[in-house]
Amino acid sequence: MPNTLWTLLVAAGTAVVTTIATGLLVTPRLDARKKRIGEAHAARDTFSTHLMTVLWACTLLQQLPADDPDWTPVLRERLKGERERWLQQIDDATRWMFDHTPAYAGSWPARQLIDFAVAYATNARMLVLSEREEATKLELLFALTTPVQRQFFTFWWTRAHHYSADRRTFAETLARLAPEPTPAS
Template structure:
């Protein structure tokens, strides 16, 4: 009889624990799993958009401006391609500024969060600026390269380039700042 009683108590206890876990812990764990998955997906998308910015800027820098030997058809096609790449650059920086809270907030340190936010806001403002296209592309590459390396490079390259990346980023931000008006 004691064996039956012990088995019955064990069975009831396991059922109660399973029900309590299912009602209390499982929903919280599922919600947490979803939030963590969204944060990692946003980080991956951030990395993809950084690579889009770098590759698009490089393509635009290498695209010849004009050649007298080009036919009007080729000239029109290259103009359309340039516009398409500029739109990709616009779309990438727009996504980064629109989703900065999702991916930047997922990093554990304030330093990384501030770095991601500073990049997203300055990259977007650079795309919207009225600078010459060549200057804009050069500044965008200079601004994006250290960010891409620090967030998505191998750990040994992040460590090796940490100080130089921060310096280049700060110098580029200095170049982006509008000139101070001189007072007489």
């Protein structure tokens, strides 16, 4: 009987020490890691939402003419307000993506994906801030956003299927964004 009691006391003591040590040393690190991972995934989700906002607003703005002679003055004014709202959505989305790049881009494991996200956010924001005509901005922004959205937020088989084409399209759009060299005088 004393052997059994001693064994139970040692087992209970070991369990208490292990529980306390785990609670003091391991659990806080796991909780902090869980929080960081959750924040990274939330930032990725927000990035995805902003990409879709840009794509949707570009599509709406490209399909809706800026003016139509058949519109009444009231309709013209209302649609002008809608166009301004959609342009503001694009501005807000690109601002968020640019400002929060470290939160979502740094969460991907491959350097290539990080560079892709950073290049997109930077170039999309600079495009929105540029002095290009609205139609050109929308065309370029749509062309820039589509491959990024597909490479980050579609099914893996879609990403794999379109990988080369998306990278090529993105590079070609970046080349179109580059300012033309001015001739030397």
